[in-house]
Amino acid sequence: MLIILYALAFLSLPLCLFAQEDEEEDEYIPTYVLGDQMLMINGGLFVPLFFQTLAGDLHSTRLSVGGVGSLQWSTHLNNNMTLGGEGGGMFAFTPNDNNLFMLPVTIRYSYILRKYPFDFPLSIAGGVNFVRLNSVFRLLPILKPGISGYWNYNEAWAFGVNVVYWWTPDIYMGPTPPHSDSRIGNFLEFTLSARYHF
Numbered sequence: 560m561l562i563i564l565y566a567l568a569f570l571s572l573p574l575c576l577f578a579q580e581d582e583e584e585d586e587y588i589p590t591y592v593l594g595d596q597m598l599m600i601n602g603g604l605f606v607p608l609f610f611q612t613l614a615g616d617l618h619s620t621r622l623s624v625g626g627v628g629s630l631q632w633s634t635h636l637n638n639n640m641t642l643g644g645e646g647g648g649m650f651a652f653t654p655n656d657n658n659l660f661m662l663p664v665t666i667r668y669s670y671i672l673r674k675y676p677f678d679f680p681l682s683i684a685g686g687v688n689f690v691r692l693n694s695v696f697r698l699l700p701i702l703k704p705g706i707s708g709y710w711n712y713n714e715a716w717a718f719g720v721n722v723v724y725w726w727t728p729d730i731y732m733g734p735t736p737p738h739s740d741s742r743i744g745n746f747l748e749f750t751l752s753a754r755y756h757f
Contacts, residue, residue: 588675589714589756591635596757597643599631601721603750605649610742613730620744622659625651627748631667641669645684649748653692661727662689663701678709678717688727701727707752715756723748 605627607620629647636642648662665686672679688701703726709719725746731738 590638595635597633599752599754601750601752602628606747608745613741622651639671643667657693660691676711680707699727699729717754719752721750721752
């Protein structure tokens with residue numbers, strides 16, 4: 560009886576090895592090198608948080624929840640770091656139904672934490688913000704730190720969510736409006752994302 564058990568164990572060894580190879584194939588983790596690229600399209604909600612004065616006082620934005628969308632292109636510096644650009648825009652409404660538009664154009668750096676099939680990019684973007692409220696136009700700086708989570712559907716496509724903080728100061732230098740009217744806008748972006756590697 561013991562010999563039969565040994566024989567069955569010996570005969571089942573190749574099956575175990577093939578199963579292990581299949582598991583290794585299923586656990587294949589793609590890696591990216593310098594020059595690999597990504598395109599991303601994002602869309603979702605824009606949530607106004609508050610305006611902050613230079614003295615640190617917080618005030619309501621009195622803006623509605625709005626919409627936001629963007630296109631991003633990035634190139635890999637190595638398997639975990641990317642550098643690229645982003646262009647997009649948002650809209651929201653004042654209590655008088657006036658439209659606020661912001662169109663930021665930024666350079667974006669990301670560091671990607673990986674646990675295949677999931678990616679968790681930590682990003683920071685900075686650039687210029689084209690702001691228009693009715694006929695008033697301003698060109699402002701903007702800083703956008705963010706965190707994302709992606710599920711890799713395959714080697715080319717991934718789908719995920721982004722949470723991005725918008726920090727955009729509007730500083731007045733002259734007597735009109737006075738310097739004390741300067742404000743720093745604080746907003747949140749919640750978006751769904753599709754990402755394509757090529």
